[in-house]
Amino acid sequence: MGWGLLRGLWPLHIVLWTRIASTIPPHVPKSDVEMEAQKDVPIYLSCNRTIHPLKRFNSDMMTSDNSGAVKLPQLCKFCDVRSSTCDNQKSCMSNCSITAICEKPYEVCVAVWRKNDENITLETVCHDPKLTYHGFTVEDATSPKCIMKEKKRAGETFFMCACNVEECNDHIIFSEEYTASNPDLFLVIIQVTGVSLLPPLGIAIAVIVIFYCYRVHRQQKLSPSWESSKARKLMEFSDNCAIILEDDRSDISSTCANNINHNTELLPIELDTLVGKGRFAEVYKAKLKQNTSEQFETVAVKIFPYEEYTSWKTEKDIFSDINLKHENILQFLTAEERKTELGKQYWLITAFHAKGNLQEYLTRHVISWEDLRKLGSSLARGIAHLHSDHTPCGRPKMPIVHRDLKSSNILVKNDLTCCLCDFGLSLRLDPTLSVDDLANSGQVGTARYMAPEVLESRMNLENVESFKQTDVYSMALVLWEMTSRCNAVGEVKDYEPPFGSKVREHPCVESMKDNVLRDRGRPEIPSFWLNHQGIQIVCETLTECWDHDPEARLTAQCVAERFSELEHPDRLSGRSCSQEKIPEDGSLNTTK
Structure with a gap:
């Protein structure tokens, strides 16, 4: 949550209340070092005169080198991919106003410059030098300067550099010519080398052209429909x-x-x-x-x-x-x-995810409270990102509604987090869509997970946010499925889908209308589930999400924030975001 907040707020300034020295000399007694490493040192993030707690330093965020000195994570410019006016001549500044504390102490600052037929982009991030980035080895990871090196990449000009000094990826240097004492000699060497390579290069190009023509001719013979393949996207x-x-x-x-x-x-x-x-x-x-x-x-x-x-x-x-x-x-x-x-x-x-979909996983496994928190939190974050009109980095994004959320359309990753799949019925909430366009999208989804307004075909097509509200209702049923298989509630029954005791295996729309509209039915929440504080909060949340009134439901982002609070039970604020409902005009109030 902290890193998403760091990269998502714009503009921002990092304010360090206290920063431990980047190295602690070996002569300091070890007990003193351990005491300092165990202290929680708050780092705060300032945005528009509002201070937000971002993260606490502790011993897990530090490493020690061979001399016994304690190292803190590096500070780097972190703006992901952005359009840039920087050319690849000499040097320039990144113009990135976001400074990030790297997640791990051994991460270094990295910058990537790319140019294609459409635009020029510059990317600044933290990265582990032991791992490849964009398919290339990170070189010069200990350098104090970010000196760009060109990488071979089809269809674009690609430069990358790495360095290990605070905010060193803010100033990027494109060529040794910028720092060389004799640039004219360097140019002469390049020219001589280029001339000497022309004959073998010409031969190589001729061989490639001949081979390509042969390959195309052979493919035409093997596939009568080869010509139509040019139109494929x-x-x-x-x-x-x-x-x-x-x-x-x-x-x-x-x-x-x-x-x-x-x-x-x-x-x-x-x-x-x-x-x-x-x-x-x-x-x-x-x-x-x-x-x-x-x-x-x-x-x-x-x-x-x-x-x-x-x-x-x-x-x-x-x-x-x-x-x-x-x-x-x-x-x-x-x-x-x-x-x-x-x-x-x-x-x-x-x-590919070997654990399969969530419905299969819940059928085979009983989950712990920690598993429930991870599964529920990751599900809410995925839906919140789908619904959002911007990325965590602040770039504009087209909101999307899934329209067929159910446990069989959610995959379980190896770390027991969720990822959404099956977007065959999804809808991009393009602001240019008319009411008629939205009306023609039809009554889609799986009847068991359909919201009341979808079953009744009475959605508010004047407000595109109403589509998001149907996803939130379906998410509530999936959260109930997770909770029903959690051993923190006490007795755990065999897996059963929502409304499993009231309708058949594949209920029709009319059958669900009887249960959801006529009887106002919802899956049962036994009273003993509420004996666990965390489960009680989850039940309160999903109850607000499956409210019969679409306007009264929470947003997916609010649900994600509630699950984030569950990571720190001592800081529970009594449903700080429970009032963040989707208003009738479809706008979200971002002021606090």
């Missing part, structure tokens, strides 16, 4: 991307994700086992082969038949939004059109 996936997909590692977003690709080459994927089947598609566990035949990465492939092109396109378009990327939303790799013996198919290729 595929997602970007390059061979040099560092994809880390399975289990916990899926949290690390690939540099390939959520970009458009115009390559005609299909990925070397071998389908393995069928792991899921829904109304529109089947999901397979698959192997994505690497450069050598024996190496592969495990991915998930969602295959739509030809008849479900619309669902595939909707989900592909949702995933293609670069601003959708979030740790609690399924990581998307690419989309493909494939021709098989059974006809044309449409593929979505994503990260």
Whole structure:
């Protein structure tokens, strides 16, 4: 929560009340060092004259070097990806006004400059030098200056630098020419080298052109429909991307994700086992082969038949939004059109999570209070990001509503956090959409999880926020499912979906109308659940989320904040955000 707040507030200034010296000399008695390391030193974040507690230093945030000195995390400029007027001549300033405290003591400051046909961007972050970044090794991690080095990357000019001095990635240097004592000699060397490389370079280009022509000619013979492949809109996936997909590692977003690709080459994927089947598609566990035949990465492939092109396109378009990327939303790799013996198919290729969907996980496992807190908090954060009109870094983003939230459309990651999937019925809340456009979106979703106003087809189409309110209702039912399988409440019964004792396995809309509209029914909350303070707060929250009146429901962001408070029970504020309902005019009051 602290890091999201740090990167999301704009503009901001970090105010350090107290900062321990960056190193503690070896002659200081060890007991004194330990006492200082155990003290909570508050760091506060100032935004528009309001002070917010951000994080507390403790011994877990410090490391010791070989001399016994204690080191604190580095301070770096942290503005993620931004448009820039900086060219790659000599040096320039990042113009980033956000200074971040790195999460780990060994992280260093990194800057990335990119130029393509459309724009120039500059990215400033903290990063672990032992890990690759954008698929490249982080060099010069101990340097006091951020000296850019060019990296080979298709389709764009790409420079990256690293350094290990406070805010050193604010001033970026593009070439040794800037600091060299004899720049003219350097230019002469470059010119001579370029001339000497021209003959072999010309031969290499000729060989590549000949090979390409042969490949194209051969492909035309093998595939009669080759010409039509030029019109495909595929997602970007390059061979040099560092994809880390399975289990916990899926949290690390690939540099390939959520970009458009115009390559005609299909990925070397071998389908393995069928792991899921829904109304529109089947999901397979698959192997994505690497450069050598024996190496592969495990991915998930969602295959739509030809008849479900619309669902595939909707989900592909949702995933293609670069601003959708979030740790609690399924990581998307690419989309493909494939021709098989059974006809044309449409593929979505994503990260694979071995624990399966939330419904399957709750059926097989009883969860602890800590598990419930992690699952519920991550679910709320994912939905809040989906609904938000900006990213955590402040960039504008198109709000999206899921419209089919249920436990089988939520995956469980290896660290027991949730990520949302299955966006085939999702809707982008484009402000240009008319009331007629929204009305034509239809009554969609799964009947068991439909909000009262959806069952009754009486949504307020004048207010796009009403679509978010239906997602919040569905989220409340999923939170109830989690709570019903938590051993902190005492006796835990076998898994049962919401309204499981009142309707059949796949209830129709009319059956749900009887329970939800006529009887005003909701899943039962036994009184003994309320004996646990944390469970009591969760029950209060989900009760407010499934309120019959859409305007009375909480926002997903408010639910995320409540779960964040549950991490610190001693600081519970008596539902500080319980009044943050979605107003009738659809606007959210951001003033405190």
